Amino acid sequence: MLVLALDTATPASTAALVEVTADGLRGVAERRTVDPRAHGEKLAPEIAAILADHDVRPRDLTAIVAGVGPGPFTGLRVGLATAASMAQALDIPTYGVCSLDGLGRAAGPGRVLVATDARRKEIYWAAYVDGERVEGPEVSKPFPVREQERVVGEGGLKYGDIFGVPVEEHLLYPPGAALVALAADRISRAAPSEPLTPLYLRRPDAVEPTTRKSVLT
Amino acid sequence: MPDEPLVLGIETSCDETGVGIVRGHTLLADALASSVDQHARFGGVVPEVASRAHLEAIVPTMRRALDDAGVTLADVDAIAVTSGPGLAGALLVGVAAAKGYALAAEKPVYGVNHLAAHVAVDTLEHGPLPEPAVAMLVSGGHSSLLLVDDLTTGVTPLGATIDDAAGEAFDKVARLLGLGFPGGPVIDRRAREGDPGKIAFPRGLTALKDLAAHRFDFSFSGLKTAVARWVEARERDGEPVPVADVSASFQEAVCDVLTAKAIDACLANGVRTLVIGGGVAANSRLRVLAEQRAEKHKIAVRVPRPSLCTDNGAMVAALGSRLVAAGVAPSRLDLPADSSMALTSVSVAG
Numbered sequence A: 001m002l003v004l005a006l007d008t009a010t011p012a013s014t015a016a017l018v019e020v021t022a023d024g025l026r027g028v029a030e031r032r033t034v035d036p037r038a039h040g041e042k043l044a045p046e047i048a049a050i051l052a053d054h055d056v057r058p059r060d061l062t063a064i065v066a067g068v069g070p071g072p073f074t075g076l077r078v079g080l081a082t083a084a085s086m087a088q089a090l091d092i093p094t095y096g097v098c099s100l101d102g103l104g105r106a107a108g109p110g111r112v113l114v115a116t117d118a119r120r121k122e123i124y125w126a127a128y129v130d131g132e133r134v135e136g137p138e139v140s141k142p143f144p145v146r147e148q149e150r151v152v153g154e155g156g157l158k159y160g161d162i163f164g165v166p167v168e169e170h171l172l173y174p175p176g177a178a179l180v181a182l183a184a185d186r187i188s189r190a191a192p193s194e195p196l197t198p199l200y201l202r203r204p205d206a207v208e209p210t211t212r213k214s215v216l217t
Numbered sequence B: 001m002p003d004e005p006l007v008l009g010i011e012t013s014c015d016e017t018g019v020g021i022v023r024g025h026t027l028l029a030d031a032l033a034s035s036v037d038q039h040a041r042f043g044g045v046v047p048e049v050a051s052r053a054h055l056e057a058i059v060p061t062m063r064r065a066l067d068d069a070g071v072t073l074a075d076v077d078a079i080a081v082t083s084g085p086g087l088a089g090a091l092l093v094g095v096a097a098a099k100g101y102a103l104a105a106e107k108p109v110y111g112v113n114h115l116a117a118h119v120a121v122d123t124l125e126h127g128p129l130p131e132p133a134v135a136m137l138v139s140g141g142h143s144s145l146l147l148v149d150d151l152t153t154g155v156t157p158l159g160a161t162i163d164d165a166a167g168e169a170f171d172k173v174a175r176l177l178g179l180g181f182p183g184g185p186v187i188d189r190r191a192r193e194g195d196p197g198k199i200a201f202p203r204g205l206t207a208l209k210d211l212a213a214h215r216f217d218f219s220f221s222g223l224k225t226a227v228a229r230w231v232e233a234r235e236r237d238g239e240p241v242p243v244a245d246v247s248a249s250f251q252e253a254v255c256d257v258l259t260a261k262a263i264d265a266c267l268a269n270g271v272r273t274l275v276i277g278g279g280v281a282a283n284s285r286l287r288v289l290a291e292q293r294a295e296k297h298k299i300a301v302r303v304p305r306p307s308l309c310t311d312n313g314a315m316v317a318a319l320g321s322r323l324v325a326a327g328v329a330p331s332r333l334d335l336p337a338d339s340s341m342a343l344t345s346v347s348v349a350g
């Protein structure tokens, strides 16, 4: 079964093709562009290229797995709108996965903090033990790490001084294969399609006017 | 390409998620989901709230449009989407979804100009547009006069608002009068019981000294301030505010300026057709005044029905259908959402 994985919860626009078989997973290919303001322009050409490079027609796909964040809203929605629309057109299921879990899974054994940039001097974070999430996801200011041995995710690069533990610079963005691995069980048993609900973690910035403002001031 | 292309249009530039389906000049489906209720308590559209609502609404709205039209994505010849102008984050949801549909169904995608789409929608109701035509687009987000030489390639801006959009003035005055949001329909309704000649509110950019530089431009900020001063003076004196008269006099000032400038634009360009679009085109006084004034100069006024004047997917599909029929090249998959897209580009070239 050929699965497309998409993630736009970080500055990276990621598209990956993964083969899911009874024996396990085989990553076919992954493409990634890192540009925090260009998800809308980069993602679709990446998908088209990865399909063309591997002689895959869209109708050959069995399911789409999408990272549902948390991540900066505008970019995050590009991946989710793309995944949802493609799946609707192809009449195949979508499965949502926490984007931080992709990094946590890829980080492997041990106690790991996953941190990505939430802008406004904050991070999206979650804590993992042997790839399993034990705390989070949350959004907060970066903090000195106590229980974890290392940090993965691009938030680590930006706030490494504050965390005070080693940062793994080779693991900055959620890998497509890890996202598919997290949904492998649902894919294999052809679970019902899930709505891709973003993990916003923050409410929209909007204030209700309390009293009528004088137009003259 | 077929003469009567089957085109699907997606609109997400503000607070309406629209999916329309058109075959040639025939409207097959116009599905709409609005987040307007979620913005009401904020007194205006909140971009992040609108963007979240678009993402939730796009798939079910598409489902409804396809079901209503009795077609599948495999049947369509092309997918058109508003790529600008509009709210950046809101546009991006529609553009990303359009690309997803186009990619998966292996169809071409056209990024189109929202304002040109407001003009194109009239062809669904009144048939092919005699060109050249003048178009006046008035809504909460835009107030523009355009010369339309060719709907698929050539639109020239003649003028626009230099401050508030016409619909924005309606919203602000409605809030001032405690009438709620959106302001257009409620002011139209209250104005019917009022006297439009009761209060002489200013007509922006109509004085001789302004006409040299701003013949086809609009300004509604001074009008809004004049209404506020008038109302606050009454309140200060402890007098009741005659809401119906203020509504009627304000509405008359807006419609007077809009129609006078639109007719002037037709006469200055030797044009016999005036198209009016955008949410404010649904205003009953604007329609009547435009027709009265146009008749004197033998100008035909075309106003689509109110549901097609406000933002919707049908207008995007209507423009897409014209583009496909004219053999215009589609956009590429790196098509950006362009919140300040220039009026001169009807579609984004591939």
Ligand SMILES: [Zn+2]
Pocket: B114, B118, B139, B141, B278, B279, B310, B311
């Ligand atoms: Zn509009």
